[in-house]
Amino acid sequence: MRIIRKLLFLWLQQGVYSRLFLPLLLMIIVSGSVRYHMLIDAERNDALQRAGIELRQAEHRLTPQLLALDCDAAAIARLLTQELAAASELGSLTWHACGSSFTRQQAAVVSKVPAWFLDFLAFQVVTLKKSSAQADGSLVSLSLSSSATTRLEQIWYRVKTQVLVSAWMVLFIYLLLILILRSNAKTLAQLASANLRFQHGEHSVRLHVGGTSEGRALATTFNHMATEIERLLATLRESQHKQSEQLHFTWELLAVLPIPIFFQDHHGICRGVNPAWVRMFGLSTQQVVGRPMREVALALMPLAAPHVVAELSLPGPSQDLAVLFYQAAYTNVDGQAAGHIGALVDISERKKIEADLAAEKDRLDTTLDSIGDAVISTDQHGHILTLNRVAQQLTGWSQAEACGLPLASVFELSEPLHGAQLALFLLHIGRQTANLDARNLALQSRSGNTLDIDYTAAPIRQSAGESSGCVLIFRDLSETRHLQRQISWQAGHDVLTGLSNRSTLHDELTKAITEAQERQHTLAVCLLDLDHFQVINEQYGHEFADQLLQAVALRLQHSLGHSNPLARLGGDEFVVLLKNQHDTATIDSNLSALLRDLAQPYLIGQRQAHLTASIGVAVYPHDELSPDALLRYADQALYQAKISGRNKYHLFDARQDQEVRTRHDQLARIRSALRDGELVLYFQPKVDMRQACVIGMEALLRWDHPERGLIGPLEFLPLVEQTELIIDIGIWVLRSALRQLSDWLAAGHTWVISVNIAARHFQSGDFLSSLRSILAEFPDIAPQYLEIEILESAAIDDIEYVREVMISCQQLGVRFALDDFGTGYSSLSYLKRLPANTLKIDQSFVRNMLEDRDDLALIGAIVGLAQAFKREVIAEGVETSAHGAALMQLGCDQAQGFGIARPMPAADVQQWAAHYVVPAQWQAEVAVAAAALA
Numbered sequence: 001m002r003i004i005r006k007l008l009f010l011w012l013q014q015g016v017y018s019r020l021f022l023p024l025l026l027m028i029i030v031s032g033s034v035r036y037h038m039l040i041d042a043e044r045n046d047a048l049q050r051a052g053i054e055l056r057q058a059e060h061r062l063t064p065q066l067l068a069l070d071c072d073a074a075a076i077a078r079l080l081t082q083e084l085a086a087a088s089e090l091g092s093l094t095w096h097a098c099g100s101s102f103t104r105q106q107a108a109v110v111s112k113v114p115a116w117f118l119d120f121l122a123f124q125v126v127t128l129k130k131s132s133a134q135a136d137g138s139l140v141s142l143s144l145s146s147s148a149t150t151r152l153e154q155i156w157y158r159v160k161t162q163v164l165v166s167a168w169m170v171l172f173i174y175l176l177l178i179l180i181l182r183s184n185a186k187t188l189a190q191l192a193s194a195n196l197r198f199q200h201g202e203h204s205v206r207l208h209v210g211g212t213s214e215g216r217a218l219a220t221t222f223n224h225m226a227t228e229i230e231r232l233l234a235t236l237r238e239s240q241h242k243q244s245e246q247l248h249f250t251w252e253l254l255a256v257l258p259i260p261i262f263f264q265d266h267h268g269i270c271r272g273v274n275p276a277w278v279r280m281f282g283l284s285t286q287q288v289v290g291r292p293m294r295e296v297a298l299a300l301m302p303l304a305a306p307h308v309v310a311e312l313s314l315p316g317p318s319q320d321l322a323v324l325f326y327q328a329a330y331t332n333v334d335g336q337a338a339g340h341i342g343a344l345v346d347i348s349e350r351k352k353i354e355a356d357l358a359a360e361k362d363r364l365d366t367t368l369d370s371i372g373d374a375v376i377s378t379d380q381h382g383h384i385l386t387l388n389r390v391a392q393q394l395t396g397w398s399q400a401e402a403c404g405l406p407l408a409s410v411f412e413l414s415e416p417l418h419g420a421q422l423a424l425f426l427l428h429i430g431r432q433t434a435n436l437d438a439r440n441l442a443l444q445s446r447s448g449n450t451l452d453i454d455y456t457a458a459p460i461r462q463s464a465g466e467s468s469g470c471v472l473i474f475r476d477l478s479e480t481r482h483l484q485r486q487i488s489w490q491a492g493h494d495v496l497t498g499l500s501n502r503s504t505l506h507d508e509l510t511k512a513i514t515e516a517q518e519r520q521h522t523l524a525v526c527l528l529d530l531d532h533f534q535v536i537n538e539q540y541g542h543e544f545a546d547q548l549l550q551a552v553a554l555r556l557q558h559s560l561g562h563s564n565p566l567a568r569l570g571g572d573e574f575v576v577l578l579k580n581q582h583d584t585a586t587i588d589s590n591l592s593a594l595l596r597d598l599a600q601p602y603l604i605g606q607r608q609a610h611l612t613a614s615i616g617v618a619v620y621p622h623d624e625l626s627p628d629a630l631l632r633y634a635d636q637a638l639y640q641a642k643i644s645g646r647n648k649y650h651l652f653d654a655r656q657d658q659e660v661r662t663r664h665d666q667l668a669r670i671r672s673a674l675r676d677g678e679l680v681l682y683f684q685p686k687v688d689m690r691q692a693c694v695i696g697m698e699a700l701l702r703w704d705h706p707e708r709g710l711i712g713p714l715e716f717l718p719l720v721e722q723t724e725l726i727i728d729i730g731i732w733v734l735r736s737a738l739r740q741l742s743d744w745l746a747a748g749h750t751w752v753i754s755v756n757i758a759a760r761h762f763q764s765g766d767f768l769s770s771l772r773s774i775l776a777e778f779p780d781i782a783p784q785y786l787e788i789e790i791l792e793s794a795a796i797d798d799i800e801y802v803r804e805v806m807i808s809c810q811q812l813g814v815r816f817a818l819d820d821f822g823t824g825y826s827s828l829s830y831l832k833r834l835p836a837n838t839l840k841i842d843q844s845f846v847r848n849m850l851e852d853r854d855d856l857a858l859i860g861a862i863v864g865l866a867q868a869f870k871r872e873v874i875a876e877g878v879e880t881s882a883h884g885a886a887l888m889q890l891g892c893d894q895a896q897g898f899g900i901a902r903p904m905p906a907a908d909v910q911q912w913a914a915h916y917v918v919p920a921q922w923q924a925e926v927a928v929a930a931a932a933l934a
Helices: 002-012 016-068 073-086 115-121 148-199 213-256 275-281 348-370 389-395 416-427 478-490 502-519 533-540 542-560 584-599 627-643 654-675 725-746 767-776 792-796 799-812 828-833 843-847 853-868 881-890 906-915 920-933
Strands: 090-097 100-105 127-133 139-146 261-265 270-273 307-315 320-331 337-346 374-379 384-387 436-444 450-461 467-476 522-530 566-570 573-581 602-604 607-609 613-620 649-651 679-688 693-705 709-711 752-756 786-791 815-821 838-841 872-875
Touching (some): 016 073, 016 127, 073 100, 115 148, 148 213, 261 275, 275 337, 374 389, 416 436, 416 450, 502 566, 522 584, 533 607, 542 602, 584 613, 613 627, 838 843
Parallel strands (some): 613 649
Antiparallel strands (some): 090 100, 127 139, 261 337, 374 467, 522 613, 566 573
């Protein structure tokens, strides 16, 4: 296939006449093949037909002779031999008679026909058999066959002769064609050579006229064309010379002109520039010609009008150029528009002077507009010349409207006396030596607004000292004086609620104490704090919280009336002064009513909020005379109200005050313990009793006190549970536990570590983000190895919020356990809504389960609940192997307690785990259970 494509490519590379040889050859081959195929078929059919006729003639001739010889074998043999010798076209003869066969065949002759022709001809031998019955009933037959050799040689001779004749004819035809093509090729070669010489400038070259008629016609045509072209070229050279002279003169003229000139066609393409253009723009001719003018100078694009004079700004080599642009259209020799001629006149210097003057004026105007004061200038007769921007804004008059008007028409003072004083100053402006200053005046603007202003009027002096007018400068002080009044109000009030603030409260409290002394009445100083307000702020946003504070302030004002002062100290803290109280019972009644009012739902926008408050109360004259001391006592009482359950009030008690002071000292000591690294973690193992393996560790907080030694959490955690310090401690415990877990995982222990989180820490707004960042510090720990334990009672305070936080943590992979389950509400509703993974049976039930049937039944119920809700369950307080066996019988297989291991330092955990063996009683329980299943 590749050879065929190559041959076809070579054939296509030949000339037209040369390519004709192949189609002609193919046509001769195809037609010759058809002709000789038909000739061979005809010869073969004719030979076969003649062979048949000859066999029948021989049969008619031999049969009577053979019958006459009867059964003479010798005579029959001679007759058959004679017949074969006489008839060369017979190949064989066979006679059957008298029960015998007589056969004679021609002698073998070497054929002169080629073997391939024999295969192609496929000639068949013709045979004939004739039988007849005798009178005696016997059967005789004669079989004859033709000789193929003779027939084939005849056919081969005829075909060979025809082929030779055809070959000579084809050869003769091709010789004639070659001669014709050679003659044409010679003529074409001469034409190509002449054409090439003509292209190289030999315009006098001509072809010899001769050869065939076609060659002579071709040579004559070429010679005529060459003569015409030579004449035209001579004329063109003469015309070009004249144009060159004219063009040279034109460019010489353009070159000496100092004005930059350029040419561009109607497509905006630059066609030429003079030297003045090159000097102006710093661009060479090669850089400009042939490029669109929009790339060289955008402003010089062809304009719509054919003749234009315009002032333009063009980019120059160092700075922009201001020019006058003259444009005129030019045409070609046919009178059609061909482009534009442009000329530029540099007016940059003139423009610079004009710009300097305009800039000077703009600077003056800008200066006047930017000073912030209103400025009005007048002539010597008091008529307005200019107003700056501020003056126009304050008076309501524009420059165009006010120009030429008397000053009093635009600058209209509310007090006639002040207006008369200014008019007198303007009347004698030529003799004025000092400025006129006026303060605390009122200006009546054109719109009817009254503005608080101060102004100064001064004469304008010329170089000779004469006055040419007046300049009036005034400023609007309305906003400043309004701000002063507002600042004075804000100094004593809370901006959000409009209530008195701390500074005003001190005066009101001092005044209330004085009134109580004079009237011999009791005064209750109440410090009010909203419960869980920070949670609302974090959950719903600051805007909602601010609206809620405003609603609380309105409700307090409505409930207390105007006789009892009310103030906001900041955040969600308010102070209420209950004046004219007869006794403690009256205070109790009023505060109870106040708490009921505050506990009613609040409708903020489309959301309803529920809120309660805690109140601390200090009573005058029972507690103290000083306002600061009363507020301090009320703050201490407020703390007692909060830790005793919130949504209540508490009266200050001096004994409790000392306790509070002691508590503050204890908090400071615990905070320093956290800072100084005195807090440590101990770990208590958790085991699967049925599988006989350690499944996790619970991290337990201890205080390694320098003087007192190791202190348990019950001695110091209750002091910080309601403070922000519990959050700092919780974060430290989480980070320390995960750091220890990382070491255990590296050692091959896949334990789940449990961490107790306080309610205040868990319900803080940033717990989830803090947990996420702590987990990110330990990328080698999968979150499912961390289990957070929360008290059931902690979730009850705001179960929906707790549920959302738990779900978000579980999406990180963290597990949850409900600690001390069974000691709180333990309702099915709470268990269903809290998505905890594990329930921890409180140790108080486990310790007495062997003696107390109620505890045993309660544990069984908790295990049943865990199975029903598909929760895991673990028991605390397993102190003996009997406790563990009983729990296994109830279906609780996981446990922890002193019977398994006491809490231990992290350094002892791995050694304990390596030697831990479950009690034999538990193994026996597993065996019994397995046997029961079998």
